[in-house]
Amino acid sequence: MADQSPDEGSKQKIDAEATSGGAEASGGAEVQGGPGSSSGTSDASGTPDTTRESDSERTSEFVALKPVDMPVLKPPRPVSGGPASGARGTAEAAAPISRTPDTEPPAPGTPAPAPLPPLDLLAELTNTPKPPETPARTLARRLKVWLPISLLLVLVLVIVQVVRPLPTPSLKLGADTSSYTFDGRFSLPWPAKGQGAVQVQGSGSLGTFGEQRPVPTASVAKVMTAYVILKEHPLKKDETGPTIEVDEKAVREGESKDESRIEGLTAGAKFSQQDMLKMLMIPSGNNIARLLARWATGSGDETAFVAKMNEAARALGMRDTAYTDPSGLDAKTVSTAVDQLKLAEAVMRFDAFRPIVALPNATVKGLPQPVNNNNDDLLLAGLSVKGIKTGSNTAAGGALMWAAYKTVDDRTPLILGTMLDQRVDGPDPNGGNSLTLVKENSKKVVAAVRDALTSAVAVKRGQVVGYVDDGLGGRTPLVATEDLKAIDVPGQRLPLRIADGGKPLPHSAGAGVVVATLAIGTGPDAPKVPVAFQKDLREPSFGSRLTRLG
Template sequence: MGKSPKERAAQLGPGALPGRESDVVWDSQRAGEFMTGRLSDPAVGRPPHPVMPRAQGTAPPARRGGGAPRDRKSAAHRVRIWLPLSLVLLLALAGVQMVRAVPDPVLRTGADASSYTFDGRFDIPWPAKGQGAVQVQGVGGIGTFGDPRPVPTASVAKVMTAYVILQNHPLKKDEAGPEIEVDAKAVADGTAEDESRIEGLSAGAKFSQLDMLKMLMIPSGNNIARLLARWDGGSDSEAAFVQKMNEAAQRLGMKDTVYTDPSGLDAKTVSTAVDQLKLAEAVMKSDAFRPIVTLPNATLKGLSAPLNNNNDDLLLSGLSIKGIKTGSSSAAGGALMWAAYKSVGDKTPLILGTMMDQHADGPDHNALNSLALVKANSKKVIEAVRSALTSVVAVRKGQTVGYVDDGLGGRTPLVATEDLRLIGVAGHKATLALDDGGKALPRSAKSGTKVGRLRLAGVADAPSVPVALERDLAPPSLGSRLIRLG
């Protein structure tokens, strides 16, 4: 027979078992209790398994069975709690999305119809020195040159004087307006040398506002500019009127312009060609002003001599030049603000230009040579621009030009209902934009409904054509309203 466990344990040493059991270490006391029968398994009457020591650094043995059902019950419990809450949250979110205001639809210009560039190239024959700018009615600016720094304006300042007078005392076409009395200062200023003035005036004599404007603009009367400033302000000072000139310049966006006197004789009255172009555009809208500056000469009752325009050679050049004002002084050199017309197709747009800081070489008494220079250089520009103007069809009838954006991803195409014909010069790029005319766009409409116009962007009096829906316009879908993020 083999040896008993006790004997084998005694033979191998305390706490050890032979073979594979040699790794089991027994507690001597518990082993003794087991041998005497005091420690047993109450369920089966067998002694329990020996206590196995756990190696240092190892995790306790995993439990087998019993944990999985409890975990499954916990997971099911969490699902029963969170699923209804999630559904409630989703329904609440959907409700919020549905009651949120739907964005207003807007017009968007398509990439293919955002601009049009005229074929070819056109170079304006600008002079080598000075500065200038040209624009065409319904087209916008087509060219500038020179350093756009403020320079003296000379008598071109009188255009602002006339503009402010007509703003404060409007006249209709051919309307004479109120009588203005000549004061002693205007008479004395009429005798000053080396400046343009109206001579032969008598204190107490009266002229209509229209005739005063003719004396201001045609022969460029400095004394009349000061007289009108005093008349408008109702005092002997011209300061209040000069302030009005600067305020008008600010309203017109003439950021680089400062007026210090109503005549332009003061060299501190400065501006730029681009700024003066803004004034030209504004003043030529006056029905009373335009007829005055087209006159090469005029005869007024109460004056001993006719009025002769310093711009008469250009007015009579056959280039359809209709003004506007010359200026010349030692500080300013020669300056000119001009207006001309050119028929292109069935349109006759107004062409406006300014040229400043033109100084003739050599001696130049009262800047007369510089005045001749600026007129000659301006004439070249006018001739070139008038010859270069052309008309093209930039957008065809039925062409897709953009879309209605419902703000939630929906796009309904728009088409031009007519040909859009533009006027310009070779190389000119015209920027196009859709305009709703300030009216709210419909959220739904039938195909063919006109919802706006396609026009030149940022250009007053620009040509335009109606645009219509290419297909039915529908409100945003339920899905797009639910999933919107913005």
């Protein structure tokens, strides 16, 4: 060992120190010197310290990584140096890195954690903290979600409103054209007792008098008998109709002395329906009324027919009327003047009825003598009275249903009236004197109405009378195409009515197109004129369609 040269001794020393230095470097001890240090220092003898210089070249400095929120697994940087240090560095690089609790895999059966909100996930991935919540950010986030939904809903609403069917247009009268009142004053010469009613057909009621309570009608009830017969077995004007055979019951009843009847009948004799109506209405044959009732129902008595009479009364709105027999002889057959006026208007529409009741007398083939009308003095009074029926007995007193005409300008309206419960003072067998009284009182009313009837222009041509409402706020004015004249007595107030005639109103039309009629008065006989658009009718605008609520 003493023989070793200095060079060999130095070499062994250097190797030993290198081995020791590598072990220290791999253990993480700080190594002095390095590539940037000085070439070394000298020992006490002045010999350069080559051992430290060699160690500096064979080791590298370990720099710890900055920890982050998410674990990042990175292999250690290789360490330069000799074989010993390289082997240790490789072993360390291959060694497993311990997991923190955040990176440990979940135990089996543990539910997966809930996904993070978008902002939290972005902060996790980018290592950027979630921005603080502020009202502005909350509003912006909500707008991003709800604004598209709201716009879609608005678009759907617009489409629905535009494609919805348009409302049905309607006709409206103007506020100043709802009625018309005739100038002047008029009063009817009603009697002091009883009850009555009168009207101008097409114009309406002229008034009533007395308490409208049910009272016996006597033979005026035969008007309902004729109405039911003609309703179920209608006849044209001058048509004779089917043949009706006289039964033995009608022959026996014709021999009665206490009621009006047709005498001289024989069982098996045949008369036309038209002749039977003449015998019913002109001389007022009670036995003919019962015969027609049995014929119409094919029964042996009049019960079923009386039920039809009451049914017809209800259909006509005769609420205070009750029929118990087809002739009116029974005092329990009762009605009011107002109810009988409704019947008068209905029965006078039959073309086969009007000519019969206007006859003062008639010759019926098969009867031994002509039949005379109990109303002949009124029919021949020069007042254009054309019927209808008288009635009288002790229970009813005098009763009359009448019809008269008066031509005014180019029209001849029908005047209808009824008067019941007319009674004279003193004895009155079978109501004969009361019958005379009711005819005299009725004649005064007929004459007064005929004298007072006048005409007036209620609406002038071109006058705005109403409008068409399109249902969305649009109104197109309507004008009368002709003068509308009305006939009535002074002081009467007549209603104006507008109707489309059953045809649907258009959504658009040109000016001058006729779409309705304007009538004054009541009932189907009221005077009327066409009504047209004053200007073009246009469909509702886009804005009105869009904003409609109903």
